[in-house]
Amino acid sequence: MKTIFITGASSGIGRETTRYFAEHGWRVIATMRNPQKAGSLSALPHVVVLPLDLTNPKQIRETSRKALDAYDVDVLFNNAGYGIMGPFEKLPEHEIRKLFETDVLGTMLVTQQFIPHFKARKGGAILTTTSLAGIIALPRDGAYGAAKRAQQGMVESLYYELKPFGVKVAAMIPGGTSTHFQTPVNILDGYEEAAARQRAYLLDGNAAFPGPEQAAETVWTAVNDGRDQLNYPTDRVCRKLYEQYQGMDIEDFKTYFYDRIFGASAAEASFPQ
Structure with a gap:
């Protein structure tokens, strides 16, 4: 039986990916800061719930070792993390440090624990949930976008x-x-209209953002498609905007994006064909 180790499995993409892989016959080591939040996941066949707080290096080592000693892990899925948003000068120092300790340092320390295992078995996959904010810089994402670019x-x-x-x-x-x-920190302060326009830009004409189901299916595809591919947009919103960004010169995109979010004609702006 194939095995995937998932961080941040208590909610969102991590939870849905746990369910998806379990339903497709995989063993899932579902890790989360508070295992009591596993809920119905614990009842799924071949799901093993373990505690993992990315700000606790000792627990990272212990949980990773427990999993690797018990199972031949095929896939590591770094998914745990959170965000903060706000005008850069208004983000508290302690919140920036906490964000990087979790999203960047915690993810790196988990990954380090698994690399020798994958090298020795000469196969497997290491997947990490980043963000469109790590590809396209967005207003009020100066800290979160920097963490995701890391x-x-x-x-x-x-x-x-x-x-x-x-x-x-x-x-x-x-x-x-x-x-x-x-997003425990979400400061607008003067960027209210820009935030609304940015949301409309990201929604791209849709009434709501897609659920985590598309992301779980994309993780499954990445594991099983046999392709030598580095970046996988996980949903329809990201897929279109990622391809748009990749298809434009960065200087042209910055002008387009600024006009879209802040320019006088932003409300009427349309995507270039």
Whole structure:
């Protein structure tokens, strides 16, 4: 039986991916800061719930070792994390440090625990949930976007390091997903209209953001498609905007995006064909 180790499995993309893989016959090691939040996941066949707080290096080592000693893990899915938003100068220092300790350092420390295992077995996959904010810089995302770009940098570097060992490394990139994603700091202060326009831009004509089901299916695809692919937009919102960004010169995009969010004609702006 194949095995996937998932961080941040108590909600959102992590929870849905746990359910999806379990229903497709995989063993899922579903880790979360508070295992009591596992709820119905614990009743799914072949789901093992373990505690994992990304701000606790000792627990990262212990939980990773427990999983690797018991199972031949095929996939590590770094999914745990949260966001903060606000004008850059208004973000408290302690919140920035906490964000990086969780999203960046915690993810790196988990990944380090699994690399020797994947090198030794000469196969498997390491997937990490980053964000469209790690690809396209967005207003009020100066700290969160920087954290996600740090994750993107880790992913890209590991792609080169682990490809000779037959290990796939890829980024799962949500654009806008309807989940209970945590943003404990969300400051508007003067950017109210820009935030509303940005939301409309990300929704791209849809009434709501897609649910985590699309992301779970994308994780499944990344694991099973056999493709040498680095970035996987995980939903329809991200897919269109990611392709748009990739297809434009960065200087042209910045002008387009600024006009879309802040310009006088932003409300009437349309995507370039």
